Amino acid sequence: MASFLVEGGAPLKGEIYPQGAKNEALQVLAALLLSEKEVRISNLPLIRDVLLMIDILRELGVEVHREEERVYLFSAKHLNPEVLLRSSFQEKVGFLRGSILMIAPLLFRWNKLILSAPGGDNVGKRRMDTLMSGLKALGVKIEYSFQKNEYTFSTKGFVGSDILLEEASVTGTANLIMAAVMAKGDTTIYHAACEPYIQQLCRMLVRMGAKIEGIGTNYLRIQGVSSLAGTEHVLLADVIEVGSFIGLAALTQSEITIPQAGIKDLGATPTIFRKMGITVHHRGEDLHVPVQDNYVIKKCLDDSFITLSDSIWPGISPDLISIGIVTAIQAQGCVLFHQRMFESRLFFVDVLIQMGAHITLCDPHRVLVIGLNRQKRMRAVRMSSPDIRAGVALLLAALSAEGTSKIDNVEQIDRGYEDLCQRLGKIGARIRRID
Numbered sequence: 001m002a003s004f005l006v007e008g009g010a011p012l013k014g015e016i017y018p019q020g021a022k023n024e025a026l027q028v029l030a031a032l033l034l035s036e037k038e039v040r041i042s043n044l045p046l047i048r049d050v051l052l053m054i055d056i057l058r059e060l061g062v063e064v065h066r067e068e069e070r071v072y073l074f075s076a077k078h079l080n081p082e083v084l085l086r087s088s089f090q091e092k093v094g095f096l097r098g099s100i101l102m103i104a105p106l107l108f109r110w111n112k113l114i115l116s117a118p119g120g121d122n123v124g125k126r127r128m129d130t131l132m133s134g135l136k137a138l139g140v141k142i143e144y145s146f147q148k149n150e151y152t153f154s155t156k157g158f159v160g161s162d163i164l165l166e167e168a169s170v171t172g173t174a175n176l177i178m179a180a181v182m183a184k185g186d187t188t189i190y191h192a193a194c195e196p197y198i199q200q201l202c203r204m205l206v207r208m209g210a211k212i213e214g215i216g217t218n219y220l221r222i223q224g225v226s227s228l229a230g231t232e233h234v235l236l237a238d239v240i241e242v243g244s245f246i247g248l249a250a251l252t253q254s255e256i257t258i259p260q261a262g263i264k265d266l267g268a269t270p271t272i273f274r275k276m277g278i279t280v281h282h283r284g285e286d287l288h289v290p291v292q293d294n295y296v297i298k299k300c301l302d303d304s305f306i307t308l309s310d311s312i313w314p315g316i317s318p319d320l321i322s323i324g325i326v327t328a329i330q331a332q333g334c335v336l337f338h339q340r341m342f343e344s345r346l347f348f349v350d351v352l353i354q355m356g357a358h359i360t361l362c363d364p365h366r367v368l369v370i371g372l373n374r375q376k377r378m379r380a381v382r383m384s385s386p387d388i389r390a391g392v393a394l395l396l397a398a399l400s401a402e403g404t405s406k407i408d409n410v411e412q413i414d415r416g417y418e419d420l421c422q423r424l425g426k427i428g429a430r431i432r433r434i435d
Contacts, residue, residue, distance in 0.1 A: 037230030160185030267314035297333030
């Protein structure tokens with residue numbers, strides 16, 4: 001198990017480039033299984049979850065060639081269905097939430113599939129009902145074994161259907177798009193997720209020969225095709241990492257530039273910070289956050305404090321709520337954060353309270369933050385990263401605290417952020433990794 005030793009209080013200055021988007025990477029890596037032709041993917045983030053996904057593809061029989069540091073060439077021409085019977089394969093699948101994305105592509109290739117229930121962050125219930133209902137509508141039979149904790153999927157071939165999703169599930173939408181593209185007949189998907197990463201997946205599939213209309217909306221119309229060609233694909237910048245760096249700059253009174261941030265694909269990300277009074281400048285495709293002595297949380301028209309809550313695109317991503325909470329600690333004013341999607345994601349605030357933050361955990365979904373307005377620094381403590389986003393939120397808190405903090409279980413952070421010690425160190429962070 002690895003840890004970070006973090007000496008807080010150092011102002012940061014410089015440029016820090018955002019990595020390729022983790023969620024998009026997992027989607028397009030699954031999608032390449034739909035074609036026997038070569039697919040080249042650029043700007044892949046070298047993080048634990050993506051590297052594990054690539055390792056799973058290799059075990060399935062995908063030829064993987066690393067052309068440059070973040071550029072990979074894949075060929076899924078020869079796959080081995082016997083791999084599904086290996087305990088090593090199922091164990092890897094069980095570690096990775098993103099393994100869900102392989103359901104539709106592997107069913108297209110083999111018509112039958114057994115997969116362990118996926119892992120991922122322990123942030124509460126993560127229903128798969130929306131995906132399962134959609135797959136059934138497309139002609140898939142599904143069985144679940146409580147004893148083995150695994151799913152069995154089978155189909156005689158995907159059949160087009162009209163689907164109304166119970167929720168705008170990103171993972172569910174991505175899977176159903178990949179199934180519908182290879183289905184016989186036409187498919188419509190209502191209440192589809194329409195995040196930039198879903199749009200990127202659709203555009204990649206269209207370049208490969210898929211027929212998809214309504215890209216960027218919540219109503220998709222897909223005409224099935226019999227086969228797909230190869231393509232080249234470049235990942236967008238990771239919007240959650242962009243948001244993390246904005247919060248870091250404000251919290252530590254630092255001047256940070258985020259080059260190639262992908263401005264048009266950020267949605268409400270800058271908004272959550274501007275509502276907390278943080279200055280964020282656009283410079284072409286770059287974001288610049290200047291040094292700010294203080295930042296004042298905006299109020300409602302009736303002078304009451306505001307509520308910031310997650311919602312479907314282009315609203316605030318659920319992954320940004322943890323970052324927003326820790327950023328608000330040194331603001332002037334009050335803000336209520338409402339994490340709608342997950343009921344176990346906010347318990348990490350106990351550590352922030354221990355560090356001196358004025359936070360009230362109202363219930364599993366809501367926390368009230370009363371800003372310190374830089375009247376006092378938080379104090380260093382020893383802590384443990386419970387999940388990817390909470391882990392980075394705690395890292396931001398440690399970088400702004402007085403003294404040296406120790407963060408254990410940083411492998412959770414490694415799952416979503418590439419080499420943070422080195423990257424943050426280049427702009428002045430005092431952070432050291434202990435393995």
